[in-house]
Amino acid sequence: MRMLILGTGGMAAQHAKHFAAIDGVSVVAGVDVDPNRLEKFNTTHNIPNGFASLDAAIAWGQFDAVANVTPDSIHHATSIAALKAGKHVFCEKPLATDATKAFEMVDVAEQSGLINMVNLTYRNVAQLQKAREIVLSGAIGAVKHVESSYLQSWLVSKAWGDWRTESQWLWRLSKKHGSNGVLGDIGVHILDFASYGSGLEIEHVFARLKTFDKAEGNKIGEYELDANDSFTMAVDFDNGALGVIHASRWATGHMNELRLRVYGEKGGVEVQHRHDGSRLRVCLGDNVESGTWEEMEAPAVPTNYQRFAEAVKTGKMQEPSFRHAAELQKVLDLATVSEQQRKELATH
Amino acid sequence: MRLLILGTGRMAQSHAKAFQTIDGVEMVGAVDTIPENLATFCDTYGIANRFSSLDDALAWGDFDAVDNITPDSIHHPTTLKVLAAGKHVFCEKPLAPSYGLAMEMVEAAERSGLINMVNLTYRNVAELHKAREIIASGMIGEVKHIEASYLQHWLALRDFNDAANLAGTWLWRLSKGHGSNGTVGDIGIHILDFTTFAIGQPIVAMNSRLQTFQKVPGDRIGEYVLDANDSFIISAEFANGAIGTIHSSRWASGHSNDQRLRVYGNKGGLELSHGHWGSLLRVCADEDVATSTWREVKAEPVKTNYQRFVEAVRTGVQADPDFRHAAELQKILDLALVADLDRKEYRV
Secondary structure: OEEEEEOOOOOHHHHHHHHHOOOOOEEEEEEOOOHHHHHHHHHHOOOOEEEOOHHHHHHHOOOOEEEEOOOHHHHHHHHHHHHHOOOEEEEEOOOOOOHHHHHHHHHHHHHHOOOEEEEOHHHHOHHHHHHHHHHHHOOOOOEEEEEEEEEEOOOOOOOOOOOOOOHHHHHHHOHHHOOOHHHHHHHHHHHHHHHHHHOOOEEEEEEEEEOOOOOHHHEEOOEEOOOOOEEEEEEEEOOOOEEEEEEEOOOOOOOEEEEEEEEEOOOEEEEEEEOOEEEEEEEOOOHHHHOOOEEOOOOOOOOHHHHHHHHHHHOOOOOOEHHHHHHHHHHHHHHHHHHHHOEOEEOO | OEEEEEOOOHHHHHHHHHHHOOOOOEEEEEEOOOHHHHHHHHHHHOOOEEEOOHHHHHHHOOOOEEEEOOOHHHHHHHHHHHHHOOOEEEEEOOOOOOHHHHHHHHHHHHHHOOOEEEEOHHHHOHHHHHHHHHHHOOOOOOEEEEEEEEEEOHHHOHHHHOHHHHHHHHHHHHOHHHOOOHHHHHHHHHHHHHHHHHHOOOEEEEEEEEEOOOOOHHHEEOOEEOOOOOEEEEEEEEOOOOEEEEEEEOOOOOOOEEEEEEEEEOOEEEEEEEEOOEEEEEEEEHHHOOOOOOEEOOOOOOOOHHHHHHHHHHHOOOOOOEHHHHHHHHHHHHHHHHHHHHOEOEEO
């Protein structure tokens, strides 16, 4: 598979490294509007061809698939252009800035018959995959109750830098700079973590979003600090189970931690994914009577990059698809409406 | 202090055992409508005066205070009579089945000037008091984000299918017609108190979801219609603007009776777990924030509700949790039932 990297900023290095490491995959070109950044990127990753626009790359055409690592608001136009040119697309999350745009991408992708996947990175966590496998096997019975959190603390801790002075953090606090806050940044990850891990679809959502005062007048230089810092969602799933899904950038003591607790009528599973490792704990079978939890090993799983390469090779779609990401985007859109109307909304 | 035990059922055992050990307390009388229960109880604890009604006990009148351990729906009329007779009252939770009735008890108690307390048992957990002290000290700064859960698993246990056990102990808790408000009524007040006592902030706005899962075909066992809620989620905003989720389930396989509270502020985080296994309080603050390091904090033992009631009667100084506090929590529980019906947020 000949891979084109579209957009050579932040996350692109990860894509280039991961794809280059896969047998049968070669990264043949990079695209960026910034010629200096492009040249540096291509040199670093040994990429032979560079283009200043996607159109120019498509005119050239010597590639099979695109890794779309453009800014969020550009995913829509570029993915559709790539699909229309007959190229498979591996798109960074979020698929689009709203569900309507995301479903337009789904329509084009599904009509094309091409491979379309979204890089929901926590699918690479073996413990999440194992938890899902246990749930789908019926070992915990029908799921009744779910709690899932994505906790960060960069508004308190300076471990990742100082948001008060660094533009890489400040834009994430400001709507005008394209941020939908913690909801837009990591909401899709924890929605996927919760629903994929529990094997359930969200039916209804009530959400609260919160933007706390952070600076005098909630403004630092050109940045208005108006994007949300925390959210809570109370949901129900298609089987009637209730769930709590929440996230915060104020969760002191948690650098970047995803947790999932799934309780069924026959057992429970708990996943904890941290910057320094992951754990899967299970309470199954006779252990349910005594409430005994055991740690379970999870074998390594193929990454999204590997599964995309596999899908292109075999011609068989793999998850997470554009459609799946669009369904999650719908929940994120509803969360914003729910916060305004202060009532629960249905996803279908 | 001369104490009258009103109601000699299951919970009365732990009350009697606790009061028995406190210096200066004498259990001088007991009341129950079932003569055998009354006799066994009084024989066990060496109680001399036995009454088949509260009225008879009040006519006798040779006691200072009443420990009210009657069924939930009887707390209100009995407590009002006791207060009118000039006796101090220590009442089991919940104070009353509704906020309106609870407030009548508050008004009567406050007019009387008598000691009035409610037995919110988790106030006996030393680590909860320590958590409150740490948060009040400002060590974790302004609280921003909260998650609290009370997880039980008895609906998932084999024991639950044991007919005798079911009928005697559990079945009424699943049935509205038998006076149960399900999980909300049973343990809702505990986790609300656990949360709001620790953070020192009342809830000002809330929404809720309740769920009743099918447990048997037709949702009925004999005379018991199984219509009371098994799980709930309360989405809450607190007085200082923090947001949080408080949730509970009887289906949480692997957790026999576990409370967990996670509180994050703009200077630190605090996590408290409590179960039959004990308690664990952990804090991440000060120089630990940068590395997300958590440290266990030990707590000195605290006086129990029983001890504090005795002390309050002796000194004449009211102690917590008082009737008013329990009534405020009852208001939230009442709203939880309403909010679940129309799925929108309510101001408290």
